[in-house]
Amino acid sequence: xxxxxxxxxxxxxxxxxxxxxxxxxxxxxxxxxxxxxxxxxxxxxxxxxxxxxxxxxxxxxxxxxxxxxxxxxxxxxxxxxxxxxxxxxxxxxxxxxxxxxxxxxxxxxxxxxxxxxxxxxxxxxxxxxxxxxxxxxxxxxxxxxxxxxxxxxxxxxxxxxxxxxxxxxxxxxxxxxxx
Numbered sequence: 284x285x286x287x288x289x290x291x292x293x294x295x296x297x298x299x300x301x302x303x304x305x306x307x308x309x310x311x312x313x314x315x316x317x318x319x320x321x322x323x324x325x326x327x328x329x330x331x332x333x334x335x336x337x338x339x340x341x342x343x344x345x346x347x348x349x350x351x352x353x354x355x356x357x358x359x360x361x362x363x364x365x366x367x368x369x370x371x372x373x374x375x376x377x378x379x380x381x382x383x384x385x386x387x388x389x390x391x392x393x394x395x396x397x398x399x400x401x402x403x404x405x406x407x408x409x410x411x412x413x414x415x416x417x418x419x420x421x422x423x424x425x426x427x428x429x430x431x432x433x434x435x436x437x438x439x440x441x442x443x444x445x446x447x448x449x450x451x452x453x454x455x456x457x458x459x460x461x462x
Contacts, residue, residue, distance in 0.1 A: 301382040304359070311357035311384045311462055312365075316373030316446055324377060330355045341397035341438045343406045345413070352434050357389060357462040368459065371445055384462060392461040394439045405432070437461065 303309040313330070315321055324330060332353035340348045359381060360368055395402055409429045415422025442451040 301385060303381070307359040307460060308361045309359075309381045311359055311379045311381055311389065312376050313355065313357050313378075314369060314372040314374070314376040316375070318375050321375040321377060337437070338441060339433070339436075341395070341441075342402060342409065342433075342436070344409050350433065354434075356459075357384065358460045359391075359462060360460050373446070389462050390435055392437050392459075393435050394457040395436050396439055405429075405436075409433070 332355045334351045334353055335356075336349050336351045338348065339350050357379075358368060408425075412422065412426040412429050415426065417423065437456050439457050440453065440455045443454045443456075444451050
């Protein structure tokens with residue numbers, strides 16, 4: 284029975300409907316600076332999320348300049364382009380087939396231009412959703428949806444502290460190719 288389960292899982296992870304990218308890697312990588320974190324992932328067979336504070340001032344959401352979500356970040360950067368990414372995030376990593384990630388509902392990040400009409404519309408809708416009566420079921424569904432969308436938004440560029448440093452640097456977040 285165990286061999287049948289492994290075969291079934293393998294067949295699912297090599298999903299025939301997955302179309303590999305001709306530009307990005309067909310692999311999802313997760314890197315860390317701390318070997319113990321990678322070893323813990325392997326030992327526990329668990330991809331534990333961590334909270335990361337995101338600057339969302341570009342969204343112009345009233346009274347909310349920052350937000351933190353539990354996340355586990357992956358990237359689909361081709362091997363020949365990984366050096367810059369490794370310098371920021373660390374040289375210890377684990378990789379998975381992108382088909383596996385898609386079957387496990389991993390979603391690419393949407394890099395947003397803060398000046399776009401999409402952000403203007405999102406900001407207006409989000410602020411309206413927050414202003415809704417908490418007992419209004421439709422208002423709460425809208426707010427839940429907006430918060431879910433927000434988890435996958437990141438500005439195209441911004442300031443970021445390189446791990447282990449105190450000064451923030453300009454960074455093109457789109458280069459991270461995050462999932």
